[in-house]
Amino acid sequence: MKAPFNDRKYVINIIIFSIGAIFLCRLFYIQIIDNSYKLSANNNALRSITEFPARGLIYDRNGKLLVYNEATYDLMVIPQHVKDLDTAELCKLIGIDKEIFKSRMEKAKSYSYYAPSIFEREISKETYGFLQEKLYKLQGFYVQARTLRKYPLSIAAHTLGYIGEVSQGLIENDNYYKPGDYIGISGIEKSYENELRGKKGVKIMMFDVFNREKGSFRNGMYDTVSVAGIDLTTAIDADLQAYGEALMKNKRGSIVAIEPATGEILALVSSPSYDPNLLAGHDRSKNYIKLLQDIKQKPLYNRALMAQYPPGSTFKILNALAGQQLGVLKEDSRFPCSLGFHMGNINVKCHNHPSPCNLEQSIQYSCNSYYVYAFKAILEKSGYKKTSDAYNKWLDIVMSFGFGKKFYSDIPNELTGNIPTPEYYDKLHGKNRWHALTIYSLGIGQGEILVTPLQLANFTAILANRGYYFIPHIVKKIGKTKGINKKYTTKQTVKVDSKYFDIVIEGMDDVVESGTGTGAKIKKIEMAGKTGTAQNPHGEDHSIFILFAPLKNPKIAISVVVENGGWGATWAVPIASLMVEKYLNKKVDRVDLEKRMLEGSVKY
Amino acid sequence: MREQKNIFYNIDWITVCLFLALVLFGWMNIYAAVYNDEHKNIFDFSQSYGKQLIWIACAIILSLIIMMIDVKFFPAFSYFIFVLVLVLLVAVLIMGSATAGSKSWFQIGDFKLQPSEFAKFATNLAIAKYLSASNIKIQDIKTKLVTFLILGLPVLLIILQNDTGSALVYIAFVFVLYREGLSGNVLIIGFLVIVLFFLSLLINKFLVIGVIAGIALLLFVYIRKRRKEITMLVGLFILTAGFVFSVDYVYENVLEQHQKDRIDVLLGKATDLRGVGYNVNQSKIAIGSGGFLGKGFLEGTQTKFNFVPEQSTDFIFCTIGEEWGFTGSTIVIILYVWLFIRIIMMAERQRSSYGRIYGYGVASILFFHFLINIAMTIGLAPVIGIPLPFISYGGSSLWAFTILLFVFVKQDANRLLLL
Ligand SMILES: [Zn+2]
Numbered sequence A: 001m002k003a004p005f006n007d008r009k010y011v012i013n014i015i016i017f018s019i020g021a022i023f024l025c026r027l028f029y030i031q032i033i034d035n036s037y038k039l040s041a042n043n044n045a046l047r048s049i050t051e052f053p054a055r056g057l058i059y060d061r062n063g064k065l066l067v068y069n070e071a072t073y074d075l076m077v078i079p080q081h082v083k084d085l086d087t088a089e090l091c092k093l094i095g096i097d098k099e100i101f102k103s104r105m106e107k108a109k110s111y112s113y114y115a116p117s118i119f120e121r122e123i124s125k126e127t128y129g130f131l132q133e134k135l136y137k138l139q140g141f142y143v144q145a146r147t148l149r150k151y152p153l154s155i156a157a158h159t160l161g162y163i164g165e166v167s168q169g170l171i172e173n174d175n176y177y178k179p180g181d182y183i184g185i186s187g188i189e190k191s192y193e194n195e196l197r198g199k200k201g202v203k204i205m206m207f208d209v210f211n212r213e214k215g216s217f218r219n220g221m222y223d224t225v226s227v228a229g230i231d232l233t234t235a236i237d238a239d240l241q242a243y244g245e246a247l248m249k250n251k252r253g254s255i256v257a258i259e260p261a262t263g264e265i266l267a268l269v270s271s272p273s274y275d276p277n278l279l280a281g282h283d284r285s286k287n288y289i290k291l292l293q294d295i296k297q298k299p300l301y302n303r304a305l306m307a308q309y310p311p312g313s314t315f316k317i318l319n320a321l322a323g324q325q326l327g328v329l330k331e332d333s334r335f336p337c338s339l340g341f342h343m344g345n346i347n348v349k350c351h352n353h354p355s356p357c358n359l360e361q362s363i364q365y366s367c368n369s370y371y372v373y374a375f376k377a378i379l380e381k382s383g384y385k386k387t388s389d390a391y392n393k394w395l396d397i398v399m400s401f402g403f404g405k406k407f408y409s410d411i412p413n414e415l416t417g418n419i420p421t422p423e424y425y426d427k428l429h430g431k432n433r434w435h436a437l438t439i440y441s442l443g444i445g446q447g448e449i450l451v452t453p454l455q456l457a458n459f460t461a462i463l464a465n466r467g468y469y470f471i472p473h474i475v476k477k478i479g480k481t482k483g484i485n486k487k488y489t490t491k492q493t494v495k496v497d498s499k500y501f502d503i504v505i506e507g508m509d510d511v512v513e514s515g516t517g518t519g520a521k522i523k524k525i526e527m528a529g530k531t532g533t534a535q536n537p538h539g540e541d542h543s544i545f546i547l548f549a550p551l552k553n554p555k556i557a558i559s560v561v562v563e564n565g566g567w568g569a570t571w572a573v574p575i576a577s578l579m580v581e582k583y584l585n586k587k588v589d590r591v592d593l594e595k596r597m598l599e600g601s602v603k604y
Numbered sequence B: 001m002r003e004q005k006n007i008f009y010n011i012d013w014i015t016v017c018l019f020l021a022l023v024l025f026g027w028m029n030i031y032a033a034v035y036n037d038e039h040k041n042i043f044d045f046s047q048s049y050g051k052q053l054i055w056i057a058c059a060i061i062l063s064l065i066i067m068m069i070d071v072k073f074f075p076a077f078s079y080f081i082f083v084l085v086l087v088l089l090v091a092v093l094i095m096g097s098a099t100a101g102s103k104s105w106f107q108i109g110d111f112k113l114q115p116s117e118f119a120k121f122a123t124n125l126a127i128a129k130y131l132s133a134s135n136i137k138i139q140d141i142k143t144k145l146v147t148f149l150i151l152g153l154p155v156l157l158i159i160l161q162n163d164t165g166s167a168l169v170y171i172a173f174v175f176v177l178y179r180e181g182l183s184g185n186v187l188i189i190g191f192l193v194i195v196l197f198f199l200s201l202l203i204n205k206f207l208v209i210g211v212i213a214g215i216a217l218l219l220f221v222y223i224r225k226r227r228k229e230i231t232m233l234v235g236l237f238i239l240t241a242g243f244v245f246s247v248d249y250v251y252e253n254v255l256e257q258h259q260k261d262r263i264d265v266l267l268g269k270a271t272d273l274r275g276v277g278y279n280v281n282q283s284k285i286a287i288g289s290g291g292f293l294g295k296g297f298l299e300g301t302q303t304k305f306n307f308v309p310e311q312s313t314d315f316i317f318c319t320i321g322e323e324w325g326f327t328g329s330t331i332v333i334i335l336y337v338w339l340f341i342r343i344i345m346m347a348e349r350q351r352s353s354y355g356r357i358y359g360y361g362v363a364s365i366l367f368f369h370f371l372i373n374i375a376m377t378i379g380l381a382p383v384i385g386i387p388l389p390f391i392s393y394g395g396s397s398l399w400a401f402t403i404l405l406f407v408f409v410k411q412d413a414n415r416l417l418l419l
Helices: A010-031 A087-094 A098-111 A125-137 A168-173 A187-191 A193-197 A238-247 A282-292 A316-327 A359-364 A366-380 A387-399 A420-431 A440-444 A453-465 A496-516 A570-584 A590-599 B012-036 B049-066 B073-095 B115-130 B141-160 B164-179 B185-202 B205-223 B227-254 B259-268 B276-288 B316-348 B352-379 B397-415
Strands: A043-051 A065-077 A119-123 A140-150 A164-167 A183-184 A203-206 A213-214 A232-234 A251-259 A264-271 A341-343 A346-349 A475-478 A528-534 A540-551 A556-562 B098-101 B102-108 B110-114
Touching: A010 B098, A010 B164, A010 B276, A010 B316, A010 B352, A065 A125, A065 B102, A087 A098, A087 A125, A098 A119, A119 A125, A119 A140, A119 B276, A168 B227, A183 A187, A183 A193, A183 B164, A187 A193, A213 B164, A238 A570, A238 A590, A251 A570, A264 B397, A316 A366, A316 A387, A316 A440, A316 A453, A316 A496, A316 B115, A346 A366, A346 A440, A359 A366, A359 A496, A366 A387, A366 A440, A453 A540, A453 A556, A475 B185, A496 A528, A540 A570, A556 A570, A570 A590, A570 B259, A590 B115, A590 B185, B012 B049, B012 B316, B012 B397, B049 B397, B073 B102, B073 B115, B073 B141, B073 B397, B102 B115, B110 B397, B115 B164, B115 B352, B115 B397, B141 B352, B164 B185, B164 B352, B185 B205, B185 B227, B205 B227, B276 B316, B316 B397, B352 B397
Parallel strands: none
Antiparallel strands: A043 A203, A065 A119, A065 A140, A164 A183, A203 A213, A232 A475, A251 A264, A251 A556, A341 A346, A528 A540, A540 A556, B098 B102, B102 B110
């Protein structure tokens, strides 16, 4: 039977034959005609040599060097070429024993018999000197130059981060990296990895049968040049950062200082910290394990971004703003306080102060009763029938201040904090079974609310700006010219009108002048602050203070948290004040206070 | 005629020998690609050549099993197998292991089962079953739509696995459809689209349009009497011009960065983009350094430094080129061409249209792999990671190709039984 379209088999056969013919022609060309692929009898092997570019440097905002590179050397091995090796001598040279030698050799062989592996990394300069002389005897071994990160000021360990060997999983997902390469693992080193790393180069070299280099293959036609990494300028003020770290010594907590006009982070202190050089040298892994195992101090934990506390009284400011925006608070709104708020079985204590307060005084005296009433008014009197609708409105305002979510800033690992959703309360108490007095503690910044020190500092910057912020960020400039991501220079406006900030800020000014934060007073600098105490069920309460200065045209907004520091005024207020003095005056006159803070320690 | 008890009865020995030759030669080259002085034992199952030996043994057992199964089994269960593989493709998306950005296999101990490899076989069964039904004419719109659906489902699922290379293989079915009566224009248009795509990226778009306009003008002079064809010509010209201008858009917005890199390297617009050009250059150096006779078995130097990451899988042809030279590469190409021509000859002698269509599918799938893989290693096509049939390292692909081929060998051996 002759099938229809039978003739078409010829077309298909012709296509197959033509492709076969094209392949044969092409192979004939590259294998026989084009001589440039051939290697002469003497140069019979090619090897690709990787050129590692210098990683980008990191500067502070005034051009002070924070991170640079130091030359170091890795001893490489190609198992196939190892011949007549004097094992004992090599072991002596680099100071390892026979067992380690054996296991490293095995590891190198299991990676590849023909490709180079790192045998010993980061050899000291002295060892390198000795090794250089003996290298001719060590067939199969050679030395490859690399760079090592160095931190001249030993500050800002959490922010700068560290680099380490790339993981197997990453190698499989990104073909830029090869085993043994370094990659940023935390901090700026991680978030700006692509800028800092530069581009590796590859040189294809010819080698003769005695493993001697015979020059570049085809005049470097297949080589690629390495490109150095890009330098970064951070917003960090190295002096302020160092001062903050000194002040926080022997205390747990954090300091975050922001320039309100730009959102640039001037200092980001997390205490306890560590010397960043510990994670860059030859003993990196040993040191890392030591730091990791210090469960009591947790030096690797970046409290500034990852610790989450109830904001305490600092949150009253936000409720004062939200209350005005929702039309339930006016400058002359007054609420009673009889050493606290008492209704039914709810008792919220307050201290002794003139009562009833108006809005400004409520901040000055940090009246608890006032803000339970205020929060009740927000949920009951802002014109919504259902509590959850009013709550959502309030939530919307709170979230617009950057609480309860990440900034997706350029320092990795920030946490969100927590602002409870109505769904959460529905689940906890039953749908529509909760009301203002069920969740009154939100009014005074206690309860389920959690914020990070970074969010608190940003909140302070919003107060300084009277209603807007820029996403807090650490890098100011990439290279010499390239600007940073546009999201960091885009103004974020909060959902409270600018006009409502004045009265609140007056209250914060009173706090420093004659309220709970008088310890912050500095001569000739007017400023606004608010103390807070984060309740801590596990021990002494955490001491919190937020502060910005000068009052007119603010230059710095700061949040300080001292864990277990008790009442705000004990530690957080003086530390914040000293930071501001240091930044604005470039020197500190209050020597006694400074000494007390530098030497003081909190018992844990 | 009664079915014979002997499973080798009437078997096409030429095909079987070509298959065995390719598989064994492939294994030798996998051995050479990972060979080192420390692991010489061919039964060292920690090395890929040791594992490949197991996969080959299993493949031969598989082929024997297929020869024993009733010849009517696969035609009867075509749709069932197709649906089963589709389910596997969905399952791998949900539960599979991901490597290098594509989520395409189940990890079973040391073995990676890749359903997309078997999907080609299953799709071929379904296509053969559908198109061989007595009332089916490929010229019907409905037939075209259903065919498109049968091909589109696995393609979609494979693209979702981020394995564009394997999805491209389904283009091979154009040959099958062409043989069954699809207009030849499809082949020509397909060819022109590819040529135009690369031309537009390579040279000035207005120059390309100018040349097309010139050709259109010549055709116009030739056919100016016939009004209907002029309308068609103008329409075609506008379509082509539109295509040329949309190439940039496709290139910029549809293709992903690594795909763009591969095209740039092929066109010589870039030399090294994150190591993509590096692979191709290394591959060319390795093949080129082979010369006429090659460096000899296990004597290769270029293919041993892990220069090319997929040395024993997608880039296995490098080792062949380096160690066996032009002679060896020629023999491999001749073996393949012979196999394809043989399968087509066998397909034409089938009495059932099911057998014929299935046979053409086998030839087309194998041919397409051969075309893309070798063109990639010798720098004629962008880097698309698909294996060289029977030769590349890997259990899934070897088994899938073996099943694909031997189901046809079985059909062919019993062709006189069927109508
Ligand atoms: Zn009070």
